[in-house]
Amino acid sequence: MHTPLQTIQTVVPHDFIDLGTGDPQLELLPLDLIREAAAHRLGQPDRDFLQYGTEQGDGFFRAALAQFLSARCGFPVSHDDLFTTSGVSSALSLICTLFTKPGDLILVEEPSYFLALHLFADHGLRVASIRTDESGLVMDDLIHALKESKPKFLYIVPTFQNPSGHTLSQERREQLVELAKRHDFVILADEVYQFLSYTQSPPTSFSAYIDSEHVISLGSFSKILAPGLRLGWLHTHASIMKTIITCGVLDSGGGMNPFTSAIVRSLIESGGLDGNISSLINVLGNRVQITSELLKKHIPQAKFTVPHGGYFFWLQVPGIDAKELRKSAQSNKVDLRPGVLFSSQNQLTDHFRLSISFYDVERIEEGILRLKQCFDK
Amino acid sequence: MHTPLQTIQTVVPHDFIDLGTGDPQLELLPLDLIREAAAHRLGQPDRDFLQYGTEQGDGFFRAALAQFLSARCGFPVSHDDLFTTSGVSSALSLICTLFTKPGDLILVEEPSYFLALHLFADHGLRVASIRTDESGLVMDDLIHALKESKPKFLYIVPTFQNPSGHTLSQERREQLVELAKRHDFVILADEVYQFLSYTQSPPTSFSAYIDSEHVISLGSFSKILAPGLRLGWLHTHASIMKTIITCGVLDSGGGMNPFTSAIVRSLIESGGLDGNISSLINVLGNRVQITSELLKKHIPQAKFTVPHGGYFFWLQVPGIDAKELRKSAQSNKVDLRPGVLFSSQNQLTDHFRLSISFYDVERIEEGILRLKQCFDK
Numbered sequence: 208m209h210t211p212l213q214t215i216q217t218v219v220p221h222d223f224i225d226l227g228t229g230d231p232q233l234e235l236l237p238l239d240l241i242r243e244a245a246a247h248r249l250g251q252p253d254r255d256f257l258q259y260g261t262e263q264g265d266g267f268f269r270a271a272l273a274q275f276l277s278a279r280c281g282f283p284v285s286h287d288d289l290f291t292t293s294g295v296s297s298a299l300s301l302i303c304t305l306f307t308k309p310g311d312l313i314l315v316e317e318p319s320y321f322l323a324l325h326l327f328a329d330h331g332l333r334v335a336s337i338r339t340d341e342s343g344l345v346m347d348d349l350i351h352a353l354k355e356s357k358p359k360f361l362y363i364v365p366t367f368q369n370p371s372g373h374t375l376s377q378e379r380r381e382q383l384v385e386l387a388k389r390h391d392f393v394i395l396a397d398e399v400y401q402f403l404s405y406t407q408s409p410p411t412s413f414s415a416y417i418d419s420e421h422v423i424s425l426g427s428f429s430k431i432l433a434p435g436l437r438l439g440w441l442h443t444h445a446s447i448m449k450t451i452i453t454c455g456v457l458d459s460g461g462g463m464n465p466f467t468s469a470i471v472r473s474l475i476e477s478g479g480l481d482g483n484i485s486s487l488i489n490v491l492g493n494r495v496q497i498t499s500e501l502l503k504k505h506i507p508q509a510k511f512t513v514p515h516g517g518y519f520f521w522l523q524v525p526g527i528d529a530k531e532l533r534k535s536a537q538s539n540k541v542d543l544r545p546g547v548l549f550s551s552q553n554q555l556t557d558h559f560r561l562s563i564s565f566y567d568v569e570r571i572e573e574g575i576l577r578l579k580q581c582f583d584k
Numbered sequence: 585m586h587t588p589l590q591t592i593q594t595v596v597p598h599d600f601i602d603l604g605t606g607d608p609q610l611e612l613l614p615l616d617l618i619r620e621a622a623a624h625r626l627g628q629p630d631r632d633f634l635q636y637g638t639e640q641g642d643g644f645f646r647a648a649l650a651q652f653l654s655a656r657c658g659f660p661v662s663h664d665d666l667f668t669t670s671g672v673s674s675a676l677s678l679i680c681t682l683f684t685k686p687g688d689l690i691l692v693e694e695p696s697y698f699l700a701l702h703l704f705a706d707h708g709l710r711v712a713s714i715r716t717d718e719s720g721l722v723m724d725d726l727i728h729a730l731k732e733s734k735p736k737f738l739y740i741v742p743t744f745q746n747p748s749g750h751t752l753s754q755e756r757r758e759q760l761v762e763l764a765k766r767h768d769f770v771i772l773a774d775e776v777y778q779f780l781s782y783t784q785s786p787p788t789s790f791s792a793y794i795d796s797e798h799v800i801s802l803g804s805f806s807k808i809l810a811p812g813l814r815l816g817w818l819h820t821h822a823s824i825m826k827t828i829i830t831c832g833v834l835d836s837g838g839g840m841n842p843f844t845s846a847i848v849r850s851l852i853e854s855g856g857l858d859g860n861i862s863s864l865i866n867v868l869g870n871r872v873q874i875t876s877e878l879l880k881k882h883i884p885q886a887k888f889t890v891p892h893g894g895y896f897f898w899l900q901v902p903g904i905d906a907k908e909l910r911k912s913a914q915s916n917k918v919d920l921r922p923g924v925l926f927s928s929q930n931q932l933t934d935h936f937r938l939s940i941s942f943y944d945v946e947r948i949e950e951g952i953l954r955l956k957q958c959f960d961k
Contacts, residue, residue, distance in 0.1 A: 209663065210664055213638045213643045214633055214842065215635045216637055225935060231628060242626040246623065247620065247628075254591050254613050255591040256812050257610075257613040257615060257618070258591070259592065259594065259608055259812065260593055260811075261593050267588075270589055287586055291871070293674075293814075293840075293841075297670075300678075300832075304680075308686055308708065309686065312746065323791060324832075325831075325836065326832030329831055330681060331685065434634070434838060435633050435636065435637055435843045436634070437841050437842070440750065444669060445679030454702075454706055456703050457672045457673075459672075459673040461593040461814075462593065463670070463810035465846060466813050466814065467808070469591075503886040516633075577628075
């Protein structure tokens, strides 16, 4: 007896609408662009990218990425400060291996991206959480926590947060960097939604603060190209970079993903990445607007702020138990993610996360109508 | 000031001959095959491999790999027991994260693949080594060590070992698996040279013993296709597999390398991988034979056994200090790897490693002549 063959991580049955999943819609993954980029790269005689790659990642890929980031960020980003990763999750795991030992303390947001918590647990780390509001991390709570404990890292999704959709304000970013320097912890900024802004540009990414020597900014092609590439980047100061690029796994296996990064280099250089981000912003921005109207109309008891970017609506219906709501929803062939999943304190029981990444507006409307039926019951 | 752009990990100057490096020759990396496979895979409408992939790795890729391995091994390999990795180094790091804690003991061979030792050090592991002879691990020494200590893993390159070229005998393999069961440690078999046999087939890989629940066999496309793909596999029993595929980094990022593995799937299914291995065996087998003759002729004081497969000649010249020899060699624009690099005991000072992977026979001959000059001085 063999298990059936499967490619995709999360397969949703066709008659089911999972408004909870944060995966991108398959049709939004730009197969044509990637085919063209692969044909371009593999059509040249140079085959250096098939060899063990330099530890920091292909310099030509990093140079193309640096140019792309400099244009997006509005300040110069150097390829010398970029490291090629196999995606944010893999980068987080490498960082934990190199900079932590079991029992070390990591601070996270409440709520936080729950799958990162699973990863930290694998490294034996202790996790404490800091409250957030609509402008992100509540600084007084952080200051209080820092009086009582000495964290190694603060893990944060500062822009269009998962799950809340909130963005850390400019003022708090600056305060946070000062605190990191004073208390000697490193800010691990998971900035995968940074370039998906629809109605209001976020503050510049934590890339702006790497000179503090207390910041690692993590980017990814998963949300702006395709998750299956397993490709991302890390932007940090030379003092932190040095520990990363001299580690054992890179010494032995060479840099991450030379083959894929060489193909994506072509895609960046051709302007294909910029074009893809523009069309994603069009499609997803439209979904956010329509979803917001549908939610107000059909589930008026839900409180939420309309996200300015990213994937997520974070809804609160005071008095409900979102885990119970989920059971009722699933029996009505629709799904969501209860807030408790994103809490390291077993709280947020009256919150739930919906995503606009996986379905077009017709299916989102149908899903919301099914959800409405659960509330009406 | 920016650093110059570089793709490859180890760049050797053109007037220099590095007989020590274990990287494959660039011209042996099959760009044409990979271009065709990419065109095939990306020319189809299916884009599932661009999505977050299933944790264990694309089922269709694993099915193609299982068929390839079954034919090579001579016994059935199931895709259910295969896990897709980003290469052996990355797999070793994941295994250390999931199954060890700092201070745990790992046994290795003396000599051993030195870059694995660097990786184990990053995970805070203690390393003890077991002597080897021409039939691999000396079992009496292992039995003695197991009386005094309780290792978590034994890390071993059982076939055409790096650096010695030796192969663990069939009898010792069976003994080793019995010891692993009795003393409850796991054999981490790094079998990247298994399919590169030139004059004598090795015993079947440790894949044959996964039912013991004490074996993880690690394979890779780095030596039979191209290191830049960062793609490999892990073959183990369901009881070990379960811990791996439910870990945090996969939960969050999905399986390793869905994009690259989908392309390599095409390459396996078309028969391209079998063809590539055949031509590698032709080219490299010829190099081993000629190198052996050249060494006997020009450096007669060196003792060695001719390897039956893999990349490496392991030479002993009693009385020399190979680190001193290296200095002299480098000033004569040739290089080698001193034995002490492969020793966790700071021993093997009169040994050195040469490789046939990186140069064609003309350059190997020129390198050996340069080395001869160092001995003649």
